[in-house]
Amino acid sequence: MTVSALTSRTTGHWAAVRETHIGSVFLVGDRAYKLKKPVDLGFLDFTRRETRERVCHKEVTLNRRLAPDAYLGVADVTGPDGQVCDHLVVMRRMPDDRRLATLVREGAPLAGTVRDLARVLARFHDRAQRGPEVSAQGTRDAIRARWRASFAQVRPFHGPVLDADIAAEIEQRTEEFLAGREALFEHRVNTGRVVDGHGDLLADDIFCLDEGPQILDCLEFDDHLRWVDALDDVAFLAMDLERLGARELGRSLLDHYAEFSGDPAPSALRHHFLAYRAFVRVKVACLRHQQGDDASAQLARDYADIALRHLRQGVVRLILVGGLPASGKSTLAGALADHLGATVLRSDRVRKELAGLPAEQSAAAEYERGIYSPEHTKRTYDELVRRAERLLAMGETVVLDASWNSAEHRAVAAALGTRTHSRLKPLRCWAPEATTSTRLASRKGGISDATPRIARHMATHVHPWPDAHVVFTAGTERDSLTQALAYLD
Structure with missing residues (x-):
């Protein structure tokens, strides 16, 4: 594809910049360059250049599992004095009009695409790394610790951003479910359901190309947050489809995934993981609001509504x-x-x-x-x-x-x-x-x-x-x- 053709299919601009809570992406011609922000958010610390360099290389290695042709390598950024001052992940630039989130918003027919994604993810999880260290992150206590860490990070936003009563009900229902389900999570661990997964499956980071789906941007900065129950991993994307107004596509994704993976998980566990992933995005939206993005406050409330809805539906x-x-x-x-x-x-x-x-x-x-x-x-x-x-x-x-x-x-x-x-x-x-x-x-x-x-x-x-x-x-x-x-x- 020529640069001019790619530009016409993406943003309409040869160059653009996009920002997240942990980095910035510079789109230039047919390339994308990702720069890590030097921030400490509690669950990650990128304040040291050496850490950002290590994480950039890790991001390339991990993401080549699902998108081997998209990640080209790591480039050094040098200052006027010729000294290395930062690092960039270098990627192929993907066409915006093939972004899954864009296709969902346009109402494109995606039943086949969702089925293909379920098959790709089931195969990815089947081949993913397992082991005692990975499995330890799928226990009831490990999952509860992650929930509680998110609760603590979100609590300062009760009132200014989130309705305190809704937040309290989310905490109460989460604790109730986890308190009685230790045997369920032990069974998931013992049957090999906990894997080194993607950790951050979002429709904005999936591109539906002729050669098959390109799934980008796995969670690279903390292995423990990527070592998850495979159902938890795929539930992230199902939740994101629901947030985009395509709840039936999210259900279809989970149904097809159960078919391809042979996972007999109870519906309550589906709802629990959907709620967990929604609350992760509550936390992210709150952090973006703190960084000055006013629109993120409503997004945090929308995600909280999704989390609470699934916790209610998932009551045992x-x-x-x-x-x-x-x-x-x-x-x-x-x-x-x-x-x-x-x-x-x-x-x-x-x-x-x-x-x-x-x-x-x-x-x-x-x-x-x-x-x-x-x-x-x-x-x-x-x-x-x-x-x-x-x-x-x-x-x-x-x-x-x-x-x-x-x-x-x-x-x-x-x-x-x-x-x-x-x-x-x-x-x-x-x-x-x-x-x-x-x-x-x-x-x-x-x-x-x-x-x-x-x-x-x-x-x-x-x-x-x-x-x-x-x-x-x-x-x-x-x-x-x-x-x-x-x-x-």
Whole structure:
């Protein structure tokens, strides 16, 4: 490409300057020259020339992993006396009209591009460096330390830039999620999900060229911030697409990435990493505001809104769905699990598993006899709680389908919610007796052994459940689901 052709496709200017919080980029002809600012921002210190030189060389080496033809090398800057006074990263200048952020803003069709990016990133992460030192940065405690460091750096901007209540809720929800999810992050480490990644995936730094995407500007100044969970890495770009108004493209990126990488991460972890990446940009925007960029204040607030939205969506919940036989609880529990991507555990199935019986085999007996004795019922509820605890610790929302007639059993479930820092959401299904009687009389197959006689006995032994939200289930499944979701949200 000639310089004149490149100029017409970029800014319209042969030369231009762009500035970030840590450097300046000089665009000249078909080259881009990056200069590090001599600043100390706490999480980086570029005040010494020797440090800037080392980081420039590291930037070239690291970025050649994803853009081998874009990074040309490092040039020295000399003063009038001939002495070296600084250093520049030298790059091919990329066409602005092929910048991913530009294409998103223009509404270009990008479904195929996003799929290609997901494939490239999955392959990059598959080949990325791993090891004990890298893995240590993916533990729950390491991630929490990074969050807390960002909280501390942003706190002086509460009020002047950020709404203090929003910032406080972000901190509270973050701490709650992390407190109960140590097992999840340990599993991620043990299965090799923590890699030497990119660390700073932004749509402004990705160029969609004919020869394939060029992904630039990885995080080079601190290895520890680049050693991340691979899902955390790709979530940065998904979050940035959302910030640009292309939330569906962000979701598609994560879905394709899960397909290509074989990553079964729970949706709560996706939301957590999306929130984390948004808050990283909150911090950057605050620093730019401090450096005199007034427009960055609104940008910080926009990123804070994204972070809070995902922290709310990523809450791990323990949902109790109870009620008398034929009240519609199993139907509602299944619908909730499908809608939320949750795991449903059904007491009827667990009860028979513990007895060594196939779920579909009848074990009908008189009230509180056989496998429905108080002793076996307690075993059943204890097992439900045990299984739920393992899932909640792994970031999975769990729906427990049982009658929940006993206040004692509900207290055990409430303690589980507290222990795993999961939000307890109790739902009690109710339908008129005429409706439940008709349902019981017309039942064929299924795994429940309840009869009208058993239902009448159970109705006289229900402990009060004042904290449960009542769902009227005499209508359609959609009606019941809508009521339940309104309460959960």
